[in-house]
Amino acid sequence: MARRRGRAWEHVRVSWSASADSARPFYGSFGWAYDLVVAAPEGPWVAAACADLQSVGIGPGARLLDAGCGTGRYAAALGARGYSVDLVDASAELLSQAADRLPRANARVADLRELELGRHYDAIVCRGVLNDMISDVERQAVLNSFASHLRSGGAIVLDVRDRDVSERRYGDNYRIEKLVDTPRGTLAFTADGKFEHGLIYTHEEHELRTGTEPPRLTSYDFTMRPWTREELDEHLWLAGFRVQTITELNDRGSNDRLLCLTILDRTPVPQ
Known part of the structure; x- marks a missing residue:
């Protein structure tokens, strides 16, 4: 090239x-x-x-x-x-x-x-x-x-x-949802992604449910190229x-x- x-x-x-x-x-x-x-x-x-x-x-x-x-x-x-x-x-x-x-x-x-x-x-x-x-x-x-x-x-x-391939995969928005049992409680994980102008924009959320305390929720936005x-x-x-x-x-x-x-x-x- x-x-x-x-x-x-x-x-x-x-x-x-x-x-x-x-x-x-x-x-x-x-x-x-x-x-x-x-x-x-x-x-x-x-x-x-x-x-x-x-x-x-x-x-x-x-x-x-x-x-x-x-x-x-x-x-x-x-x-x-x-x-x-x-x-x-x-x-x-x-x-x-x-x-x-x-x-x-x-x-x-x-x-x-x-x-x-x-x-x-x-x-x-x-x-x-x-x-x-x-x-x-x-x-x-x-x-x-x-x-x-x-x-x-x-x-x-x-x-x-x-x-x-990423453009095709994320072009119409993309979502992952998982519910996982852990030693610290049940963890609900979600990730939403979209592809725009050559970049993948992702929003993640983690929600930890212990059963004895209010759920602990964190979120994060990041970009990949x-x-x-x-x-x-x-x-x-x-x-x-x-x-x-x-x-x-x-x-x-x-x-x-x-x-x-x-x-x-x-x-x-x-x-």
Whole structure:
């Protein structure tokens, strides 16, 4: 594809869910219920990621960074397959659960746009987090940050939402409703989403019903920006990566995600 050099990237504020001072209840005050609400199995994604990594010679024993590790389900599954996994996330609440799952891992609360871990990895895995980067500036900052933490020839396996499929999925408004029994009471979770002008706008509500106290209700609004394949290719190229594969991913009952394998093979392009 044609490369655009010297582009003046626009700058708008990133969604709070990407920041280390995030106030999103799903990552903070209700982080303890995340795995109960998002109960999708990690196996299919981990199998696909491992197949990609092994296709470029990165197998068990390699050092990985799970960037945006959440509660550590995927990191633990990668560890069970023989990888040495470190953890980083913007949410201290989610990261604490991940550290409990992998107590020997290095774990750090950090903003992916400004990583300074002092380590280099054979590979980085990143699931979903890049959708929270709204501006081109911040998207490029994350990928440049990843490049600075990889050895030469290292790889990234990441997944993002596909823009075209997301537009079809959210175009007529989208709603998720779940009622989950937890050790702390019954949790009612709803999320309403709509797609406008290339962005997904989402409103979440959590209502915890204990039976002995008034229900506890929190709500939150945030924005995501899906990716096109062309955007992935360009931003990765600018960060010094060579894309190997971009494939459709369907592991949560929807086909709106892209799984990308890319190799670091040069220094980033000056911007």
